[in-house]
Amino acid sequence: MPKHESINYLEFASRDLNESKSFFNTVFGWSFTDYGPDYTAFSLSNLDGGFFSSEQVKTADQGAPLTVFYSAKLDETLNKVRQAGGRITRDIFDFPGGRRFHFKEPGGNEMAVWSE
Template sequence: MTTPLGAPCWIDLATSDLEVARRFYGTVFGWTFDDAGPEYGGYVTAHVDGKPVAGLMAHPIDRWNTYLHTADVDATLARVIAAGGTGCGGAMDIPAKGRMAMVSDPSGGVVGLWQPTGHPGTEITGVAGTPVWHQLTTLDLAKVLDFYVQVFGWQTEVAGDTDEFRYSTAVFDGEPLIGVMDGTAFMSAGEPSNWFFFLGADDVDKTQRLIVDNGGAVVRAAEDTPYGRLASVTDPTGAGFNLSSLT
């Protein structure tokens, strides 16, 4: 496992239409798929260049999940609760793969914990169709940062501290891997924090068109930012994610 402890190590999609999801992500991002079989509930692993990047599973609620790397799910779950978060059903073993749990931070942001044994998580990043950035958006930036520092030992740096752009990053071995954004300018009162990610695209505008042509939708059209060309989109069943240019 090369992902630092406390950093995102896996994403998976809960989808109400697994076949539609496979066609969509295969067409748009060139993902190939490997079905783990009935003993794993039909869980599907997506690959780029033969390396795992994401999972897909049948579920009535359509959403993407992010998982943080931990060496001990049970100990991390105890820290989550001690720091004011909650567990979502307790820890469970995935035979020959790892141990996992879903938790909620004090502001309602749901994130997974992954303790790998046989499944190391995402093995390729930084190229088209792979996760290139992860972000947590929240109404309570200070409280959320304090929680993740307590539970995961994040080292944080301030990237912006104005009313227009209040943003911190979590840095691992000198490399920022997560952004935490103050969403008070655009989130509704009481809205829970949310984790999301950016998939790399060689051409964000072309990928955005492919998404629409294959049944997805654009939430925020592609635009140039100081961090690259970005867009916010959904797949055909409404699960949201983001696009980012690679340069």
């Protein structure tokens, strides 16, 4: 049962559902369930969500929320993102509390990965 008043589900726009699915499967090990040609869902241990087909995808610099992943091996994750077709939009940098990088996945979403 979902926790009362917690974030329960996230949906992301994608310009290419198949590329987004392949990317997140390769980098993060996600699996998907398709619901028709324009929607696919994922279920993680702590969050459920999906991707819907859309030509318009917003980025953080346009005011969209920034999804941030955690990695214990930041350099290794950066290489996996590149190898899976992600585009690094901000290389690894230091911030108070750790290091992180930003990337765009093939469907157009900008996200980030951080580490201590």
